Amino acid sequence: MRTIIEHAWVLTMDPQNTCYKDGYVIIEGSKILKTGEGPSPLGGDRRIDAKGAILMPGMVNVHTHVPMIPFRTMGDDCQDRLRRFLFPLEEMAVTPALVYWGSLYGMAEMLLSGITTFLDMYYFEDQAAEACDKAGMRGILGETVIGQKTCDSAAPYGGLAYGEDFIQKWAGHPRITPMVCPHATNTSSPEYLQKTFAMCEKYDTLFTLHASEMDYEMKEFAENYHMTPTAFLDHLGILTPRTLLAHCIHMTEADLDLTAERGASVAHCIGSNTKAGKGVAPVKGMVSRGIPVGLGTDGPSSGNTLSMFTQFRLFASFHKTANHDRSLFAAKDIVRLGTSEAARAIGMERRIGSIEPGKEADLVMVERDSVNMFPCYNPFSALVYSAERSNVSRVWAAGEELVRDGTLTQLDLEEIRGRLWENMGDFIKKSQEFSSII
Template structure:
């Protein structure tokens, strides 16, 4: 057998149905796809590779999937910390967005976010922000995979005047990236409290026609639920259900306020939940009942949210927080083991985005989105169980190599397609502007 690339490592965690651990194995890659996973001794004897890489002390995992973020908001990291959600939004974030968010801001912020995510082993992210056409272009130039949200809200911004305007721009974006190898799109109505029934119904119809996901914040805080009961006479999730939105195309983000009947309804409809534990903790939004959702059979993915409310885009950190928080909330140390946290950050995210047949696990035929993490540091030694070390001890600084579609986009911790110095210089300039006006 011939291969373009052969990668050897002491451990491979393919995130397959059996949660296998492959010791002293190799991954063969050709034309951007995984050809085979096999013991290294067998690979050396049977595969003629154009390039062969030995990674002693490393674990290979599928590329991590950040299932909810606002990439360009990396430029607002630390702008307004330690505030309740609505104070944070109304007095700081939304005024800053009104003044500063334009294509240049989104381009520079997205590039900074993509750089951070690649360095943390993220190979695909699901975004929701203004000027998505800019985010898509920057992401594609960096060789990264993304599902770019077609933002929809009722009120005017510098991007569009009303819901119809947002939808029209979104449809143009979808048409432009229809056949792109790395960029997909999804509808991204912001939330039930910022989008009225008519646009939500139209989004539902268009998403069905185009066969794309819908990505929305819902049940993020107790105040959101109270407001919905006052204004609509029902909880936000019930309102979305009445509009026909609860189904396998929907990614419901945050979900900190859930009753037992709502969890049952999510499971029955195949609706996906995206859990953002660190953002929820920082904004004191509440606790997503993760263990109960998983027990009910709901597919739960992981997201960081934006860097303005996290304050990083580390999916390794998010896995650890999700697993630890679930144990504390449920009162069971056995809740959400390390393997479940890894699935949430990989295959569960892929399935939520409709990409489960393409990415999310290391299996023959899938895209070669591969991450190599060096477990040789002091805080990940000795290695009894690689999955546990990865989830409970590893950090983004240990991510050394990243391939997306078989193309190396991070080599020895450095990006291959992004100018790091220029990216940082632009971020500093934006920081000075925003700080002076906040």
């Protein structure tokens, strides 16, 4: 099957930042066959006239907890919510069915906003993988390893055994990469941080965890080890090119140097970090050192929207303000953090993140007919400063058209919402225990 998309404003996001104002992209099967300016030189089974719409690579969300849809809008403004109600409520009330239907709902939301690849960390990841398989997206799915009992393990660190079965079950899937990940620097013992890392090495996967995110985490490491969490990870030998540090709000200059030297990457979640008042991570210092940085929405409980457009806009506003520099991070560089740089941060830059022949056919079309999209002198500016998720008209992942005319082609959102709601009764009842804070 060969699909030809013509008359598109193609932003390839390749290293030269090639753009075609009236360009074409040819999809053959699940891959990109050819791109260029003008009409397509080849025929195809299907021709699509983009009518000047922007065509960009499928966006890459490098940090989320997608099954957490049932928690959205619960205790958003509650101080220390992770320890006061998220951890206990998760342990009491999250079930495989909630994870399956919550994941599918969150994936529908991501697809509708142009995200085709995401990195998830949660529990019952087997159900998240089932949902990802159905949704047609690309998922790097991590079973969480943590030093406390959880909804899917009666003993601390049960995620490690669960995770190994999970990895073996899903290994080799064309769109799903199974893995294990410690929850955070301070919620797993040093021994289990290393054990989890060893499993990631064994199965040659990424190693990701929350790091340098919490004030109390920084204090604990200073008091217990006289080191920052970054230096401590290095001390354990697990700050490496396979390491993706999520958040990194409180990094010192020495932490940044060390991270760059070790070849580790960063998942930056500007929306959830600033919503929580935690601070603005030093991304300027990361990028200037060549550290790969990708944007993450974080979970629907902490970041609320699963839209990269929200991250683009917040990223521009916060980083320009924090550095008092309007010219810092041009729109095209911000779009890179959600596409090609995000792919580099998760080690998938040879397969996704740009529109180039031989890469996966993960594409997003953003229409320019809506009221907020006219005029458009600079398509990158339009994506960062004007566009909304409602402007996403078509989405392809692995060559499959998953969104057309702004509507899901293979998932029934009303049915998913209904099934999720049916499964939320017990969860809502149990959440009442925390009614004074949520």
